[in-house]
Amino acid sequence: MQHATDIIKLESLDQYLGCIIANAMQEGNQVAIWRKPKSNFLQVLLDKSGITKRADLNLEELPTGFIVHPFEDQEDQKAFFLEADSYFKIDLNLSLVEQQEQLELNAPIRSSSENAQLIRQYFAKSLENQHSGNLNACSKKDFIALVENGKQAIREGKLNKIVPARLKKKQLSDKFDLVQSIISLTKSYPNAFINFFHIPDLGSWLGASPEILIQTKGNTFYTMSLAGTQKAKGDNPMKNAAWTQKEIEEQALVSRYIVDCFKKIRLREYDEQGPKTVIAGNLLHLRSDFFVDMQATNFPQLGSVMLKLLHPTSAVCGMPREKAFEFLREYEKLDRSLFAGFIGPVNVEEETSIFVNLRTARLTEKEALLYAGAGVTEDSIPEKEWEETEMKCEIIGKHLN
Numbered sequence: 001m002q003h004a005t006d007i008i009k010l011e012s013l014d015q016y017l018g019c020i021i022a023n024a025m026q027e028g029n030q031v032a033i034w035r036k037p038k039s040n041f042l043q044v045l046l047d048k049s050g051i052t053k054r055a056d057l058n059l060e061e062l063p064t065g066f067i068v069h070p071f072e073d074q075e076d077q078k079a080f081f082l083e084a085d086s087y088f089k090i091d092l093n094l095s096l097v098e099q100q101e102q103l104e105l106n107a108p109i110r111s112s113s114e115n116a117q118l119i120r121q122y123f124a125k126s127l128e129n130q131h132s133g134n135l136n137a138c139s140k141k142d143f144i145a146l147v148e149n150g151k152q153a154i155r156e157g158k159l160n161k162i163v164p165a166r167l168k169k170k171q172l173s174d175k176f177d178l179v180q181s182i183i184s185l186t187k188s189y190p191n192a193f194i195n196f197f198h199i200p201d202l203g204s205w206l207g208a209s210p211e212i213l214i215q216t217k218g219n220t221f222y223t224m225s226l227a228g229t230q231k232a233k234g235d236n237p238m239k240n241a242a243w244t245q246k247e248i249e250e251q252a253l254v255s256r257y258i259v260d261c262f263k264k265i266r267l268r269e270y271d272e273q274g275p276k277t278v279i280a281g282n283l284l285h286l287r288s289d290f291f292v293d294m295q296a297t298n299f300p301q302l303g304s305v306m307l308k309l310l311h312p313t314s315a316v317c318g319m320p321r322e323k324a325f326e327f328l329r330e331y332e333k334l335d336r337s338l339f340a341g342f343i344g345p346v347n348v349e350e351e352t353s354i355f356v357n358l359r360t361a362r363l364t365e366k367e368a369l370l371y372a373g374a375g376v377t378e379d380s381i382p383e384k385e386w387e388e389t390e391m392k393c394e395i396i397g398k399h400l401n
């Protein structure tokens, strides 16, 4: 660690963060930066090995790190894993000087605009050679046809629910500054999991996920079912929210899916709370919370067991899962890549918090790729599902300037 006194030479937290990210990229390191919901800390983890590692999903046995798993099941049943060669956190409520003892600065000091330029150079130039699947933005007409197709499959009894997704592209302006985007996301979405990660082989992703896939902390296991979407309106959007039967059913299907996973492993003692209305950016969702005491139920590895059973949940894929997956492969044709996969810190400060990779953007030198899906049931109105994906894309899109 370089002497903390150098930190005094920095003007702001933004400049500090820029120095850390730019340097990590320049050195070929993998980096993950996140801010957990309702937290004041930006957590920073660097893997300096230069190797893109893969790890088993036995979370309890993993060292401190950050896990990244694509939407699609992996043949080797492993995930990408950044191992913490360096880990520290920044208190967003304190000045740099007040916390200099806790911070690292192994980076040359550059101005914020130099950092922004440098960071951008390390975003992928083009994705064409990294992808076998479709990387085209989806038109409104095509998405509506896809939703109609899904409704038809539901009417024919092939599916109960399907979650088609689409890709939207947004040009990045010359003044795009990753650090400004990260900071503005942390300020705008206090309830979200704000994340940025850069893995040279996988690219650079920035997101604000509202959805925990699994969390373990002490003896408590937690998961949630999150579905049903409407725009937050008025001064007191939570109070004004009224849910239709379509949304209530859509969310209930996700809860049922979670309970079915518990049943598979004969876990009977869990605490289910909700559903209640929650806010994510300018959207409202319905959410139920599930808690399990891992000690009382004698399930110390519940985090790993449930991770393997839950992903992909019917909130991002559909139900029944296999049929929904086949449907998406045939009709959606999108290479979802890491979108709707899972990401998050593993065994960091004795806690594992893995989120569904939603409300996310893949950053390339010139443009951002935004991904969003919408839960379709028999009663879906295709035009409204399109609008829902537009709003979901905007959650990240409007912070990329």
Ligand SMILES: C=C(O[C@@H]1C=C(C(=O)O)C=C[C@H]1O)C(=O)O
Pocket (backbone or CB within 6 Å): 163, 211, 226, 227, 228, 229, 285, 315, 316, 358, 359, 371, 372, 373, 374, 375, 376, 392
């Ligand atoms: C698929 C997405 O979100 C999921 C789908 C939702 C829905 O269909 O209403 C709501 C929350 C998420 O579980 C997305 O953000 O792209």
